[in-house]
Amino acid sequence: MSVSKSSQWIERLAALTLLAALGLAWPPAHADSEEMLDTLQMHGFLSQALVITDDNNFFGPSSEDEGSFEFTEIGANVSLRPHEDILIAAQALSRRAGGDGGDARPVLDYGIVDYQVLSNQQRTFGIQVGRFKNPFGFYNQTRDVAFTRPSILLPQSIYFDRTRSLALSADGASFYAEERFDNGIMRLKGGVGTPTDRDLGKQLFQPSLDYDVKGDTSSIAQIIYEHNNGRFNAALSAADVNLDINHGSSDGELNFQPWILSLQYDTGSWALTGEYAVRSLDLTGMGAARKSDTTGESWYIQYSKRFFNDWQWLLRYDRMVSDKDDRSGKKYAEQGRGPAHSRFAEDITVGLQWSVSPRVLLAAEYHQIDGTGWLPLQDNQDVSETERHWNMLLFQFSLRF
Incomplete structure (x- = not known):
């Protein structure tokens, strides 16, 4: 069969993930092994995209020749209930998004032991220990699978792909609570932990500077x-993110505090979605040249329409600025820190998705962009050579099983 090799790879990866997850918690001694195995669920997914840009690079050498095929996601997730109140779940992911390809090695995307303390018709309360997925915005906790995204790329002003590992998960403990009313549901989620920091030095700073x-x-x-x-x-989402930075003999700290307001009206056939974020960033201890205390702003508005049951099109306007006091980036450029257009980005996106079957998804989208505020640094080593106005075309094939 054409997918047999991929299926075998996914199954092996999922099995290894399950063993790692099982090592986090022991099922009760009286648990019936057959009943426990009946709760075992294993799923996998694969996505491959082609990215083409006229200027600048996004996820590989997209501005060269036929474009870049260096946006690939292969993952497996597994869950098991050793007890009716305990869930063990994990996901391993191999993801390449440009760069040198080192980030394509399989890693633990998330892995938790979930204990449901209370559950009845009116309310639910539970806690999780392990690598939990960060709850912010509408899409962060489901951004890892193409089928759960409204477009190939999420709005980059809110869901930065160049710092995806930082935004996606953290190692520690989290909780969730749910209260059900006659006409609605209120959910509260939160957590404390250490953010995952894979390759952040190359994503936050120019890779040639070798920041840790x-x-x-x-x-x-x-x-x-x-x-x-x-x-x-x-x-409404809020976070207080802390990072330690080392560069040679210099040490510093970065504090990042985003607030995100999210609103959506969804009729089933069409949806109108908008999110607005204010982001304060404070960098200290790296010397006067690197010290920074800025407040950024991001927002987007998105309209999506479903038609013919298995088709959907999307129109989105997305805007971000790195510093509300320097929206054009002029002051930044005058200080010799980089081009002005690296401090903002305005993106108009048109997208189309076709659900060929419940397991197969085809998507295409076009971006017209002014600015490079969210452009991946690892794919653009010299920011002085980037262009302010650029266009991007993406095609993606996705499979889940």
Whole structure:
């Protein structure tokens, strides 16, 4: 069969992930092994994209020749219930998104032991220990699978792909609570832990500078209200993220505090979604040349329409600035720190998705972009050579099983 080799690879990866997850918790001695194995679930997914740009590079040498095929995601997730109140779940992911390809090695995307303390018709409360997925915005906790994203790329002003590992998960403990009303559901999520920091030095700073970035104790929280079976959704997310930075003999600290307001109206056939974020960033201890205390701003508005049951098109306007006091980046450029257009980005996106079957998804989208505020640094080693105005075309094939 054409997918047999991929299936075998996914199954082996999922089995290894399960063994790692099982090592986190022992099932009760009286648990019936057959009943426990009945709860075992294993799933996999694979996505391959082609990225083409006229200027600048995104996920590989996209501005050269036929474009870049260096956006690949292969993952496996597994879950098991050793007890009715305990869930063990984990996901391993091999993801290449440009760069030198080193990030393609399989890593633990998330892995948790979930204990449901309380569950009845009115409310639920539980805690999780391990590598949990950060709750912020509408899409962060489901961004790892193409089928759960409204487009190939999420709005980059909110969901930066160049710092995906930092945003996606943290190692520590989290909680969740749910209160059900007659016409809606209120959910509260939060956690304390150390952010995952894989390759952050190359993502936050120019790779040639060789910065070493490590996560420190951080916290995150989110409150969500869903009304009338999800017809109207509102969320408020906040985080306090701390990173330790080392560069030669210099040490520093970076504190990042985003607040995100999310609103959505979804009729089932069409949806209008918007999110607004204010982001304060404070960098200290790296010398006067690197010291920074700025407040950035991001927002987008997105309209999506479903038609013919298995088709969906999308139109989005996405805007971000790195410093509200220097929206054009002029002051930044005058200080000799880089081009002005590296401090903002305005993106108009048109996308189309076709669900060929429940397991196969084809997607395409076009981006017209002014600015390089979220352009991956690892694919653009010399920011002075980047262009302010550029266009990007993406095609993606996704499979899940």
